[in-house]
Amino acid sequence: MSHKTLDRRRFLGGSIVASTTAACSRKAASNILSQAELATLTAVCDQMIPPDQDPGGAWAGVANYIDRQLRGRFREHREAYRAGLAEVERRAGGSFCSLSRDRQFEILSALDQDKTTRGFISLVAAHSIQGFYGSPRHGGNRDYCSWRMLGVPASPVRGRDQYDFTKGGRS
Amino acid sequence: MTEADAVVIGAGAGGGVVAKELAVAGLRVVLLERGRFYRADECRKDDLRNQRTTILGNNTGPDDEGNPRVAVDLAGKAHIVLPSQGPYSNNAACVGGGTATYGAMAWRFHPKDFRMKSEYGCPEGSTLDDWPISYDDLEPYYEKAETEIGVSGDDSNNPFKGPRRKPLPMPPLAATREHRLLDAAARRLGLHPFHIPMARNSVPYNGRPGCMRCRWCVGFLCEVNAKCGTQNTVIPTALASGNCELRTGAMVKEILLDGRGRATGVAWFDEHDRLQTQPAELVVVSASAVETARLLLNTKHRLFPNGLGNRYGWVGRNFQGHTYSGAIGRFEEEVYDDLGPGAGIAISDYNHGNPGLRGGAVLCNEFIRLPIQFVGMLPPGVPRWGAGHKNAMRALYKRTIAVQGPTQEMPMLDSRIDVDPGVKDRWGIPVARISGGRHPHTLEIARAMIEKASAWLREAGAVEVWKKIPGQGVSGGQHQAGTCRMGNDPKTSVTNRYGQIHDVPNVFVADGSLHVTNGGFNPALTIMALAYHGSDYMVKTWKGTRFRA
Secondary structure, eight states, X not given: OHHHHHHXXXXXXXXXXXXXXXXXXXXXXXXXXXXXXXXXXHHHHHHHSOOSSSOOHHHHTHHHHHHHHHTTTTGGGHHHHHHHHHHHHHHTTTOGGGSOHHHHHHHHHHHHHSTTTHHHHHHHHHHHHHHHHSOGXXXXXXXXXXXXXXXXXXXXXXXXXXXXXXXXXXX | OOOEEEEEEOOSHHHHHHHHHHHHTTOOEEEEESSBOOXXXXXXXXXXXXXXXXXXXXXXXXXXXXXXXXXXXXXXXXXXXXXXXXXXXXXXXXXXXXXXXXXXXXXXXOGXXXXXXHHHOOOTTOOOOBOSSOHXXXXXXXXXXXXXXXXXXXXXXOTTSOOOSSOOSBOOOOOOHHHHHHHHHHHHTTOOOEEEEESBOSSOBTTBOOOOOOSOOTTSOOTTSOBOOGGGTHHHHHHHTTSEEEEESOEEEEEEEOTTSOEEEEEEEOXXXXXXXXXXXXXXXXXXXXXXXXXXXXXXXXXXXXXXXXXXXXXXXXOBOOEEEEEEEEOSSOOOOOOSSOOOEEEOTTSSOOXXXXXXXXXXXXXXXXXXXXXXXXXXXXXXXSHHHHHHHHHHTTSEEEEEEEEOOOOXXXXXXXXXXXXXXXXSOEEEEEEOBOOHHHHHHHHHHHHHHHHHHHHTTOSEEEEEOOOSBOOOGGGOBOTTOBOSOTTSOSBOTTSBBSSOTTEEEOSGGGOSSOXXXXXXXXXXXXXXXXXXXXXXXXETTEEOO
């Protein structure tokens, strides 16, 4: 428990109360998405997993996860992302990042209601959740923030802590 | 290559046991495994890439590149599928096979599971039948598997189990919070809860340590080697005998037959994709239900134009797995205590004796959930994204218990593996095509099991329960079985009671393909016991340097 409290306090005291502009200005090198697309994606991810008392998708690096996977495993989704992000920007009048969070939510909700764009929202939602709750080794879940949120000791190898190898393990 | 006495194809639950049994009996064995031999410390704790959660791929093969299959959906449309995709029915490709990363439940089937047709009669549209062997025939081999592989647990409070001569060799792991809640609730309901038998060291055993109770269990290699599979038990014994050569990266193309239709060995691709021949007196196929059927069907001969063992068209038929059925309950208090493997308690009260139903399932609490795995367990109605999803994760992650069980399936002739006429793998070998569905009675039993699981959860204190509704498509998966069923009648089965192919006496099958029915239990220990049973016959029939059955 002490782990969690400490981490929460640290998050809250730090830069975690991220504004949307901060979410959009995060820099990352991408071979697949343009800087503008990546900024839009980051803001979309921050709606998929919104920041509250715990970090959201932007801080966690979810867009980073998606971008990295688009270079390989998710290559089949490249076009879906380009088209989907373009549609987000079209509906936002070209400045999704600068809109209020409420307005961003409205736009994404409308896309989610629209049969022609619902697929993209499903895709980015699923990928955001993977990036947020999956291993940080893939670029998201920065500092195991989602695990801390759930109260799971962040050490990925819990067990070693209580494991006495000299006695061959506990029973 | 030098002739071997026996070539064993596939180093999983079945093949590992056969290789060991033959090697220690003095036969020169070549064990071919298409995958790698992973070390325990390669367990790579990656929650997006493992045998359980394959979003970014499998951790113990086969790779998505070059190993396609074809899956035919319920509408009859064929799709190319990759190993990391559900319809592929993947079951690992590595030394140990599925046992390297499994959850390691080590069940004996119920005595009635071996005589399902006699017990219940066959429902229309099913090929439900009795096994050619009984529980009693297999009992000594179950015991041998429990001892040599290593099983912990305590089923003394299970009055429904078949008779056993010896208790399990290791005590159970200490109960989790979930386990204690469910135990008390089951007793209040008049049920008979007990500790699940697990192929996992609870205490040091066979030179390996006890479980450290981490949360990286099912789907992963065990970092401390406490989980017991063939890769850290019988296969090392086979290798230490000096009579077994293990070749990894070895993909078998076909079984070679002489003019009279007797096997002379196998053609296989080595790790550099060079086609090789391995002559052998005895060929044992243990590639698991999909790949074993594929290999036999790809072995064509003048005498067997439709594939080896397939004279009457039974190879690849009756493909089955388990219809997992259960429920998830929400509790007011936290029930998660972060102790792996998580699953620990079972009831076998509903495996049989359900009015109007042919069989049932053992019900168990579910393995420990990593956060990404829990996403799939959220209740219906939770939004796919946004604050609603995040709030649900935060509120429910530590406050849910899942209970589920592997409902025994009614086998069907048209749920099957055959060979796709067009698609080939990276070696140019025609790939397996999977088609079919589930019998309506299977789904009826599953619905009853869901209700039993729900009632158990409610009694344990669940304030809300949601159900896991199984699909209607063909099952299979890691519990894949049935494609080379054993039987006494060559016209309605592929092998005899020892796994020996009716048509070709020096070819055996030793894996889940043999299962006539798949029990209401996880199948690994039964696969191992059958492999011991078959090996015993092979060794007894071995005449010095030749095999003459």
